[in-house]
Structure formats: structure tokens, C-alpha cells
Amino acid sequence: MKIVGYALYPMMILIVLWMWSRVRGMKLEEIVEKSADEHHEVNDIFAEHPRGGDWLQFESWQKESRHWVSCGEWCVQVKTTINTFTEHKKNGTKFACLTAYGYCEAHVASGAGVELLLVGDSLGMVIQGHDSSLPVTIEDVAYHVRCVRRGNQGALLMADLPFMSYYSEHTTLKNAAVLMREGAQAVKLEGGAWLANSTRLLVERGVPVCAHMGLTPQSVNHLGGYRVQGRDPVKAQTMIDEALVLQESGASFILLECIPVSLGKAITEKLDVPVIGIGAGPHTDGQIMVLHDLLGLYPGKPAKFVKNFLASNSSVHAAIQNYVSDIKNEIFPAPEQCYAWFRKNNLDCGIWR
Numbered sequence: 001m002k003i004v005g006y007a008l009y010p011m012m013i014l015i016v017l018w019m020w021s022r023v024r025g026m027k028l029e030e031i032v033e034k035s036a037d038e039h040h041e042v043n044d045i046f047a048e049h050p051r052g053g054d055w056l057q058f059e060s061w062q063k064e065s066r067h068w069v070s071c072g073e074w075c076v077q078v079k080t081t082i083n084t085f086t087e088h089k090k091n092g093t094k095f096a097c098l099t100a101y102g103y104c105e106a107h108v109a110s111g112a113g114v115e116l117l118l119v120g121d122s123l124g125m126v127i128q129g130h131d132s133s134l135p136v137t138i139e140d141v142a143y144h145v146r147c148v149r150r151g152n153q154g155a156l157l158m159a160d161l162p163f164m165s166y167y168s169e170h171t172t173l174k175n176a177a178v179l180m181r182e183g184a185q186a187v188k189l190e191g192g193a194w195l196a197n198s199t200r201l202l203v204e205r206g207v208p209v210c211a212h213m214g215l216t217p218q219s220v221n222h223l224g225g226y227r228v229q230g231r232d233p234v235k236a237q238t239m240i241d242e243a244l245v246l247q248e249s250g251a252s253f254i255l256l257e258c259i260p261v262s263l264g265k266a267i268t269e270k271l272d273v274p275v276i277g278i279g280a281g282p283h284t285d286g287q288i289m290v291l292h293d294l295l296g297l298y299p300g301k302p303a304k305f306v307k308n309f310l311a312s313n314s315s316v317h318a319a320i321q322n323y324v325s326d327i328k329n330e331i332f333p334a335p336e337q338c339y340a341w342f343r344k345n346n347l348d349c350g351i352w353r
């Protein structure tokens with residue numbers, strides 16, 4: 001009799017646990033159903049709460065991060081996908097992107113409302129201390145993708161294909177596969193219309209692509225330095241045409257670096273895909289910054305488009321939150337972080353054709 005009694009206790013505990021998991025499961029299904037009208041699919045839902053599973057404190061989490069969606073008294077954390085950005089473009093909602101190289105910054109940034117984390121090859125400068133991104137290898141990027149992936153709380157994880165890692169069709173596919181296997185959800189390549197074929201190849205095989213145009217740091221030697229691009233009307237028009245070619249080839253994003261405001265505006269208006277800007281003016285759909293610039297950590301004179309958000313905030317988290325809200329409220333970038341069409345009188349009259 002006693003033996004039967006001892007056996008019953010663990011069985012009862014198991015039954016209670018099973019019933020609890022069923023109740024919780026049903027609630028989750030309800031949540032998924034309710035949030036469907038907000039364009040979140042079942043697989044957009046994060047399986048686990050990163051802080052350990054107190055599902056009822058949704059209000060405070062929501063304030064902290066846009067990835068939290070409330071449904072009645074419950075909340076779920078949703079992942080950002082490329083569809084999120086298409087929606088943003090359609091609705092005119094500005095979005096914030098940021099580079100990340102490690103676990104902690106990925107955790108803080110994605111928790112503070114950054115919707116896209118880029119493991120940029122700028123890691124060659126801000127992490128490794130080189131004077132350009134050229135020495136960065138695919139193994140370096142893969143390592144940092146692994147670190148960022150562990151800290152990411154639902155932002156889209158994009159990774160750079162570094163210098164000379166996409167010189168042929170074979171290397172492009174092979175190296176993109178390395179990054180995607182490590183957890184990247186999109187890859188970024190630098191260049192213009194010549195990327196059309198690689199873009200098509202990648203997209204056909206399920207790899208979302210961001211084409212980085214304007215100032216392309218991997219070509220710093222060819223460009224003769226880190227300079228504003230597209231000030232010449234012919235080059236500006238070529239950039240517009242090539243952005244359209246890349247969109248046609250299937251690129252999910254175009255990233256514009258260091259170009260005049262009017263050119264950033266023209267390209268953003270002409271494209272259906274979301275345009276991310278860095279030093280490309282306030283009109284692009286989203287903005288991106290290098291984390292170390294945002295925190296004022298990188299030694300030397302910062303570029304004109306850089307703003308140190310830590311200078312006016314008391315913590316890294318607050319600085320990133322401020323960056324996100326300034327983008328959403330169209331406060332950043334301000335005119336002092338932008339490039340004019342004409343260098344001499346700092347006038348941007350918006351003429352490119």
C-alpha cells in the first residue's frame with residue numbers, strides 16, 4: 001500500500017505539470033490568434049521570455065521594447081522579420097537600426113527598441129583596431145554573428161559579407177551560407193548594379209539581401225578616402241538607376257551611406273523597398289549608426305553624421321532608447337548631421353535632375 005502511495009505522488013505532480021502546460025499552451029494559442037491582425041504569424045512568437053518567464057509583467061516590458069505585443073492580460077514577444085520593414089515603409093513608420101558585435105550590446109539594443117542589428121564589418125575598426133574594414137574575414141563576421149544572436153531579443157539580424165567574400169557566384173553563396181547558418185537573417189553587400197546577379201542568386205536561394213550604396217567603405221582605396229558620394233549630378237542619377245536595378249533583382253533593403261539629403265530623399269521616394277540611411281538625411285525610411293559612434297567610444301574625429309547619444313543620457317540603455325525615439329520622432333538626423341548638395345554654401349536645393 002505504502003509503495004503505491006509513494007508512486008502516486010510523482011504521478012500527481014506530473015499530471016499537475018501537464019495540466020499547467022496545457023493551460024499555458026491554450027493561452028499562447030489565443031494570443032497568437034489575437035495578434036494575427038497585427039501581422040504576426042505563429043512563428044513570429046518568441047518561445048521563451050528572456051528574463052525567465054513572468055508573463056504577467058507585460059506593461060513594463062512593453063514600455064521598454066517595441067517587440068512586446070499585449071493581448072488582454074498577456075503579452076508575447078514578437079520577432080522582427082523583413083515583412084516588418086515592408087509594413088513600416090507602407091505606413092511611413094521610421095525605424096532604428098544599429099550595429100552590434102557582442103552579446104550584451106545585442107541584448108540592450110534589441111531591448112531598447114532597435115529593430116535591426118547589423119554585424120557590420122566596421123568591426124575591423126571598432127573591435128579590432130584596424131584603420132579600415134578590409135582585413136575582416138568571413139570567420140570574424142561569423143564569430144560576431146554567433147555572439148549577437150545569443151543576445152538578440154527579436155530584432156532582425158543582418159550580417160556583412162566582408163571585403164572580397166563575394167567576388168564570384170560560388171564564394172558569394174558559400175559565404176552567405178556560413179553567416180546564415182550562424183544565425184544571420186539577411187546579408188549586406190557593398191556595391192551598385194554589378195551586385196544584381198549576386199542579389200538574384202541569393203534571393204532565389206532564400207537569403208534576404210541589403211545592398212549598401214553611396215560611400216562603400218570596402219572601396220575606400222578606390223574612392224580615395226571616406227568622402228561624400230553622389231554630389232555630382234551624373235553620379236547621383238547613376239545611383240538612383242542602380243538602386244532601382246538592385247530592387248528589381250530582389251534586394252529587400254537598400255542602405256545609403258554619406259550622400260546629400262536630396263539624393264537620399266529621391267532614392268527613398270523612388271523605391272518600394274525600405275531604405276536605411278547613415279549620413280543620407282532624414283528622409284530615408286530607417287537610420288543606422290555604428291554603436292561605438294552612438295556611445296562616443298571611437299577615438300578620433302567623428303564623421304559629420306555621427307551623434308553621441310551617451311553624452312546626454314545616463315546609461316547605455318537610455319542612450320539607445322533616445323536614439324530610437326529621436327528617429328521615430330524624426331528628430332535625428334538633424335541638419336547638422338546631414339550633407340548638402342553643394343559643399344560650398346551648404347545649400348541643399350534638391351536638384352539632382
Ligand code: KIV
Pocket residue numbers: 099118119120121122123160212255257278288289290
Ligand atoms: O559595417 C558597418 O558597420 C556598416 C554601417 C556603417 C552601415 O556597414
